[in-house]
Amino acid sequence: MIFTETKLSGAFIIDVQRLSDERGFFGRSWCEDEFAAHGIAMPPLQANLSSNPKRGTLRGMHYQLPPHEETKLVRCTRGAIVDVIVDLREESPTYKQWIAVELTADSYRMLFVPGRFAHGFLTLEDNTDVAYQVSAKYAPGAERGLRWNDPAIGIEWPFEPVLVSAKDAVHPDFQPLPVAAS
Secondary structure, eight states: OEEEEOSSTTOEEEEOOOEEETTEEEOOSOOHHHHHHTTOOOOOOEEEEEEEOSTTEEEEEEEEOTTSOOOEEEEEEESEEEEEEEEOOTTSTTTTOEEEEEEETTTOOEEEEOTTEEEEEEESSSSEEEEEEESSOOOGGGEEEOOTTOTTTOOOOSSOOSEEOHHHHTOOSOOOOOOOOO
């Protein structure tokens, strides 16, 4: 795997290193040792799949409060998305900054999302599927969201979403994460 660190510390774009021949290619999409070599300890505890029939579907921006924060390894398995993450770590030099990465089924590219980041995506094609491995089990009481168009963050989406859930449309204005109880 080829790890490229983004401007957000701890967030990586991961490309499959392809070993190709007449049959096609073979490559790894997960290796505990390779992730550990990049300072990533992420035992996947849950795997999620999102199916999105319509181009312009926006999902996000989701996160879970500490101590239930999730790290995610996200890959588009059909179609294409713009995947966006926001650093919510107050101690981080990139606090409240965001990046957008295009993930397509054809590229096999993945995005590693650290804990205490908000995550969401916008579909670029009809019939787009997204798969992600998650380091923590879903904890309904810890679920939160950041509004996709919150001016305090200023995410620049490639176009206006055409479908946003009622829940995602009404996330509150940005607020710092509470400190986890020790």
